[in-house]
Amino acid sequence: MKISLTIVFLFFVYYAGSAQDVQYTDAKALTLYGRSAVSGPHFHRVDTARYNDMPKHVKVLATYPAGLAIAFKTDSKEIYGRWRIKHGRSYKNMTMIASRGLDLYIKRDGQWVFAGAGVPGDTVTTHKIVGNMADGKKECLLFLPTYDELLELAVGVEKGSYVRPLTIEWKGKIVIYGSSITQGASASRPGMAYPAQLSRRLGYEIVNLGFSGSGKMEESVGRMVADAGADLFILDCAANPSPQEILDRTENFVKQIRVKHPGVPILMIESVVREGGNFDQKIQKRVWDQNNNFRRMHAKLVQEGMEKLYLINGDDLLGHDHEGTVDGTHPNDLGFDRMLQVIEPKVRAILTGNYPTE
Template sequence: MNTPWTDVLTLGLRGRGWPTEARDRPFDRLPAADTALLEPDLARLTRQAAGLYVDFVTAADTITARWRIDDAFAGSDSPYTTPLAFAGLELYGMTADGSWRWAGCLGPNGPAGGEGALSRARLDGVERRYRLYLPLRSRVLSCEISASRDGDSAAIHAVQAGPPSPHETRERPVCYYGTSIVHGVGVDRPGMAHASQLDRALHREVINLGVAGRARCETEIADALGRLDPALFVFDVLPNNSADEVRSRVPAFVKRIRNHHPETPILLLGDREFGDFVFCPERSSTKIAKDAALVEVSEALRRDNCSHLFLSLHENWFGRDAEGTVDASHPNSLGAHRFASVLAELIRPLMQTHKS
């Protein structure tokens, strides 16, 4: 039988800030008014659906999706991004103990999107909560899902209409601004970007504002962030800024945020260590210089009465064995998992201390 399709927008799109502000397309990450202020390439990047997902409840044994994009996966500007991560979908399911487990994925059937079952085998038909991640590097035009059980149509409910979960917090999200590392370049599936892994680890929504090749503390981005109301800001900008640029750009960016959010905690992250630092010692010198600049900036901001400002430097976010990177600079899925695990341990006490 033909099962009905459900537009995922009717289920509540998550991982996206500014829910009441108009967008050029509903799956764009920034509101239209902000996108219009950006130079074209940066605007294009913010239209990619990194970090966006939808949660729903069903007792189906088969979940099917169809979606359309306006970016061909063959046009990826990174040789390390798989077609699945660039333009595909990924499904997770919540277990009885509240943990998220991988349940399936589906890559694009062609340059305009795809259609098919999200799981290679029949699901068990137990009613549970599922999470569907959208493509990391494509602009999504539409996305629909359908569900069936034993060949008959199965109901799909928005999470608020399904059984309540004791594991998820309904509190304010984490806003995560950064470079291509945050955007998800290097991981093999949409849900493996470390910001998405952090979302699942914390059971708290994370707004992914990673922009590949950017995160240069743009004034327009700071003004947009100022209209959010997150529990925590995480800024990971060092990979795309020199030590001198850290000194010149980060203070103004943080102060601009502080004009809107005088008390919201801000976590500044130090640079990653390149995977080939053992053989290329200048890599470590670059990291040391950038981290030192960030320490100077954070100390100066605190002297300037910028409170609730936190700094974390790490020997290597992706692990010291170089197995966690795809190209020395970007984490693969293993490196992203390591990064998310470290961040979760950093962020949990901040949330408790500030009761966000």
């Protein structure tokens, strides 16, 4: 069955594309950024066969290409996407473009500028992402779905145009481990998730290790995170573990990273204050306890002498007008922008060695 589906897809790509005067290139021939390692299936964030002792749900979510992006250059005036996903699910708190669509940025005057979205259909989609562009070379960055497994992807351009791999000269690499918010819920498009935005703003390749509801700092996951080389590790995972799990697991998780990367800074970010807790006292207390315990563990590690360990308080991450979420938990685009207003300057300061003494 899998073989026949692949054949159908490839036939659909190369023959249907030809009828439209569009030529397609398999995205595997282009440049892929954002993976934690080079092994494993091409569009998976993590090689789950290598880390087969991780929790089952973490391994499933690791197959989703949240934060991954295809880089290419072309002289075409039109760009198409044709892709096949595994599930085709819809989520009540997310757009279909964010969960299973594509998001294209093109460089203009040195900045990555939104160019168009690949709007998904069912499990197989062909969509013109952008058209009627001016002549000349375009440098492109195509963000992949955040909440579905991507099985096949081809980039289409006008016949006679070229499409080639693009090498981006990143300043370095950042690994972000966390929750559904890290993974991208509930941005309107894949490129609006805060790790993707941070990557474009800083010029750093970012590995998104957000695992929806499952960023709970298990030791097996800590080994995987620690194996990823980085110039900065960000732990945005306080939202998922229980308050007691935070007390039980944080120290070991941080030390797993520190042992493998003695001089690399680690930034701990408290959970956003859940807007669902504006009136619900149970939610309010849980988040307060999570953040309080995360803060306590940070203080403990610093007092014990761990250097380059930083903390961002969660109180201001979404602003204070209670308009920053979709569902009381997951940020909308406004919420993600507000998170970046807090996170970005502190990350810049850490990366340049100018983080102020607290």
